[in-house]
Amino acid sequence: MKSNRLLTYLQVTPLFLVLLFFVIVPLALVLIVSFFRYQMLVGLVPDFTFKNYAELLSNPTTWKLYFSTIKFTVIVLAITFVLGFWVAYFLVFHVRNLLIAIGLFLVCTVPFWTSNIIRMISWRPVLGTEGLINTALLESGIVGEPISWLLFSDFAVIVAYVHLFTLFMIVPIFNAMARIDKALLEAAVDAGATRWGVVWNVVLPLSKTGIALGAVFVVTLVMGDFFVVAVMSGGLSGSATSGIFNDLQFLNYPRAAANAVVLLIIVLLIATAIFRLVDVRKELVR
Amino acid sequence: MSLPSQGRRPWTFYVLSVMFTLFVLFLYGPMFIMFILSFQGPTGGLVFPMRGFSLTWFDALFGQARTGDVGGAFSRSLPLALMVMVLTVLISVTAGFAFRRRFVGSGFLFYTAVASLIVPGLVLSIGILVTARFLGIPARWWFTGLGAHLSWTLPFGLLIMFAILGRLSPSYEEAAYDMGATRWQTVRHVVIPIVFPGMIAVALFGFTLSYDEFPRSWLTVGSLNTLPIEIWTMTTNVTSPALYALGTVTSAISFVAIGLAIGSIAYIQHRRSKRT
Numbered sequence: 001m002k003s004n005r006l007l008t009y010l011q012v013t014p015l016f017l018v019l020l021f022f023v024i025v026p027l028a029l030v031l032i033v034s035f036f037r038y039q040m041l042v043g044l045v046p047d048f049t050f051k052n053y054a055e056l057l058s059n060p061t062t063w064k065l066y067f068s069t070i071k072f073t074v075i076v077l078a079i080t081f082v083l084g085f086w087v088a089y090f091l092v093f094h095v096r097n098l099l100i101a102i103g104l105f106l107v108c109t110v111p112f113w114t115s116n117i118i119r120m121i122s123w124r125p126v127l128g129t130e131g132l133i134n135t136a137l138l139e140s141g142i143v144g145e146p147i148s149w150l151l152f153s154d155f156a157v158i159v160a161y162v163h164l165f166t167l168f169m170i171v172p173i174f175n176a177m178a179r180i181d182k183a184l185l186e187a188a189v190d191a192g193a194t195r196w197g198v199v200w201n202v203v204l205p206l207s208k209t210g211i212a213l214g215a216v217f218v219v220t221l222v223m224g225d226f227f228v229v230a231v232m233s234g235g236l237s238g239s240a241t242s243g244i245f246n247d248l249q250f251l252n253y254p255r256a257a258a259n260a261v262v263l264l265i266i267v268l269l270i271a272t273a274i275f276r277l278v279d280v281r282k283e284l285v286r
Numbered sequence: 287m288s289l290p291s292q293g294r295r296p297w298t299f300y301v302l303s304v305m306f307t308l309f310v311l312f313l314y315g316p317m318f319i320m321f322i323l324s325f326q327g328p329t330g331g332l333v334f335p336m337r338g339f340s341l342t343w344f345d346a347l348f349g350q351a352r353t354g355d356v357g358g359a360f361s362r363s364l365p366l367a368l369m370v371m372v373l374t375v376l377i378s379v380t381a382g383f384a385f386r387r388r389f390v391g392s393g394f395l396f397y398t399a400v401a402s403l404i405v406p407g408l409v410l411s412i413g414i415l416v417t418a419r420f421l422g423i424p425a426r427w428w429f430t431g432l433g434a435h436l437s438w439t440l441p442f443g444l445l446i447m448f449a450i451l452g453r454l455s456p457s458y459e460e461a462a463y464d465m466g467a468t469r470w471q472t473v474r475h476v477v478i479p480i481v482f483p484g485m486i487a488v489a490l491f492g493f494t495l496s497y498d499e500f501p502r503s504w505l506t507v508g509s510l511n512t513l514p515i516e517i518w519t520m521t522t523n524v525t526s527p528a529l530y531a532l533g534t535v536t537s538a539i540s541f542v543a544i545g546l547a548i549g550s551i552a553y554i555q556h557r558r559s560k561r562t
Contacts, residue, residue, distance in 0.1 A: 011384035012381050014381070030416065131333055132319065256412060
């Protein structure tokens, strides 16, 4: 058995090394650098100061950016949950042919393997002032002049988020629902449950691991995003990461790091809170 | 009252079908519009109407135009994605097997991998850049970029391996040992064939996630851009359908990779079901 144990450690060594050098050490260094001083032209100066944090937290812009990010997160979470839940429910319980269900599931997941940036750009010819929707509305006479808030607005940002991230909800919820024993639903119906009662009292509680996983994905993706907001709002809105981006432009690494630490703490707090609700590891490994 | 999966289809089936169809349209519609517009005629613009069909914009992409170094970006993104793919498969398959046994630090390693999935890409990007600075290594796409991509693809690879290996009962291997197979023979003739479709799935994630990765690439690839970064700079300064042409080309590459992966998994499953 001893050689077996050695083999186990050998097998995880590559994973451990990658995680050590590209996750653990970098995150530790971000934390350390966030206490450094920034000096023009010199750059990083080793120190132990809370100045970066004080500057960050006393700046009203920071609070505005975080507020805007949390607003986006809540809205996108609500939309992707409703969409993801019903899409998964449709595929698992309504589509009767398993092959068709798998095929339709793949149709939902294929965009995940394509470029996010390209998918964002593809909204331009649809939402722009001369885009498809505006042209259609103008020609049918519904509006007199093009609607300008379709692109480069909060609306466009939310459309892009929903477009990019809904499948992060669909996949885990689909997995959770596919494991539900259909006999449970039959039992509920036999016991006199209505169709809505079955969804509310049986399907929803049994999919909660999937919902939790999906929520963690959506929350972290939206909170950590900078690029969707930048492209889709045309620079009109910001996100928590915009602050980091600005500091980096001025090579102010300490303040960028402090900002990153704050963001990381918030994201990890939300993720742990969600993981507290369900034991995700047990679900994943089983 | 009956279940949606039995008897006559309830009205909810039709409502949900319509919703699903609209969702798929929402998912794919804009992409296909972009594909069509990338064949815009030479005088055409970024929106409809089409002014003839041409390959002008594909030509402009790789020709002497102000579209930046698209060819160079391709020549880095493709090898990088292939390297990430191979490493992701090797590392997550071996680690996946280790996780079937209990070992000291397995929980820590698992949660670090999950954390790597959750950490905002830009935060990790800063961390890796700072680490490279401290070590005195310049940021290069084939080193710091590669590591940054692995931090994103490995957690996915690991989770897929967990799902696959969860279904691989240890009794298969025990049976092989009992019949006198060596460890290598067991791996070669029992384990690999069962795990193989999962390995293709891991490869698909490794290739496509690296090929399209932006936030983690941004600070870590150094002075030479990978494709998503090139596209990002193009969104601000290229205002011709060449941008859509690039979108069509990269999407085509992604679709080929997805088609190859899903096709080969389906082929293997089909052959297996015929054999039994």
